[in-house]
Amino acid sequence: MVTIKDIAKECNVSIATVSNVVNGKNKVGAQTQKRILEAIEKYGYKPNLVAKGLRSKRSGVIGIIVEDMAQFTTPDIVEGIMHRIEDYGYKSVLVNLRFYSRWSDTWFNDESMLESTIKQSLSEISSMQADGLIYVAVHGRNVTKIPEDIGIPAVMTYAYEQNPQVPSVVIDDELSAYTAMKYLLEKGHREIAIIGGRTDNLHTQLRLKGAVRALDEYGVTVPDDRLFYVKWNRDDGYKAAEELFGRDKKVTAVFCMTDRMAGGVYQYLYDNGRVVGGDCSVIGYDGQSISDYFIPGLTTMALPLDRIGDCAARLLMEKLEGIQSGIELKDNILAIPCEFVERESVRDLNADKG
């Protein structure tokens, strides 16, 4: 089947331009319009009729609900969304639920307290007559935030939506942690500690699963006393390092499930006269902007935030404009791996032997 992409390629214009012509928007020069209409005729391109039928009611606005804009993950996901939807001529408005700012982390185990806030934000989005909705969660968990009767296409990001109408775009935590741990193992490390988040947190669970898969492949075990479940921050990373190295001098590498935790480990090692990447290796996770400033540079797994936003927008555009995204969902989920960022914080023990 001929798609809008093929027409755009043939005419050497953007998809948005073809879309404008198909939808009779008066934005395209006469010459270009003629070329596009001829290509449509020639290749027998049929715009998505269901989508077209709905178009006359459209506002051209996508609603974005974010759970907390002040969390570091949110702005980059939103940027990815906006970049893509603007390519298709859509605008966006954003509503910020301020979960952490309002309730710190008290809402983790009782999300029912959030219901009225979310309901209100959905009604705001609806009163703007948004054509579609993207919801940006602040941490990965199973949620039911998008009601079945919402009436517009929606996509969840950074959490797993249970509403079967709504696809979810998330990090592939299992694969990313597998990659990170495998890297430590390939560099010859066998005495490894892991600093993770809360045990009931899905990110912790999946990252641990991935790390253990790599360890198993090398026949290496991380005993319980080298495994820490703490808060995701710098102070807790420091305390874990203090406890670990206070009793255990054999560990050569620490896998930290956030860069912030790694920052605490760096500080502990500095305070105790030990050199990161020399006496002890550290690997982080998140690729936050802070990680650019660690000395020596922190090797880490960078969250694919921009891509999460981009893919969510493409899935939404598929529903709204009938433009094939080319994205294959598995159980209604797209899991995107982190990008491996190699810097200087992990020592190659093989090189020492060689």
Next chain:
Amino acid sequence: MVTIKDIAKECNVSIATVSNVVNGKNKVGAQTQKRILEAIEKYGYKPNLVAKGLRSKRSGVIGIIVEDMAQFTTPDIVEGIMHRIEDYGYKSVLVNLRFYSRWSDTWFNDESMLESTIKQSLSEISSMQADGLIYVAVHGRNVTKIPEDIGIPAVMTYAYEQNPQVPSVVIDDELSAYTAMKYLLEKGHREIAIIGGRTDNLHTQLRLKGAVRALDEYGVTVPDDRLFYVKWNRDDGYKAAEELFGRDKKVTAVFCMTDRMAGGVYQYLYDNGRVVGGDCSVIGYDGQSISDYFIPGLTTMALPLDRIGDCAARLLMEKLEGIQSGIELKDNILAIPCEFVERESVRDLNADKG
């Protein structure tokens, strides 16, 4: 004159509660409502009648236009705004102009290219029937972004709006840089270098002015070859340090106009075996989250982002609800100083002598 604050204090309730009663909103318990009405009677409180006259048309929504959400200054300003307006029962919607994302820094000297984007966002805000507008700029400069005929109260943040109807809430760069430089001088430093941004940038100019005021008080001069005008980032901080220390071994302290530049100086000193806070002192500016991870800790001036947002919201509420903000403007501007954050990156040379 009795204000809504006095009534709230007298009744031991929030301003929002008094506001709800005054405006006949059915949100307050009967007992409390009775107490508030009695206090209003007793003290002869007169709600702002102009504001009240307009109220029936209100949506309860504040529009926030941000120039670029992906810039580190934006989310905290927005958080400050939202926190405060929600206290008064307002909601908000946000439109992101994506200046840097769309045009990198090509728009610095020709803001006319932004006009249609801003016009569109103003019409979006207007179609939401927002009661008020707060505009969040990405860098300090004289702007005319809010048209005179906008028809709703508006406040500018992080830049200087020329429309006389619109107050501006900005950083007090002059005073903050004065404080930073004075600190270096008090710690005994006399051989000082300065790494600043572009010369045509208002932040650079004001920070330099403040720094020079402190230097003058101590009769110290920073010669031109110790004064750098570079980009605000880490790489440029590194290059400036390389050039400086390559020819000048006497400098004991570097004042960097961003933490990111300071990150580059840290890296240069590390690469050359010199110890920050020992062999050379460094002071930063911004108080970005990255600065929490510098080792040793970076002494810096933290931007009052949350307070900028908070004060902007209070100025808007003053116009909308007649609630005295207590904020005194000078030439229609409120300039808020940075918060001084003392860590370990500046050596006390007096202590060495003593």
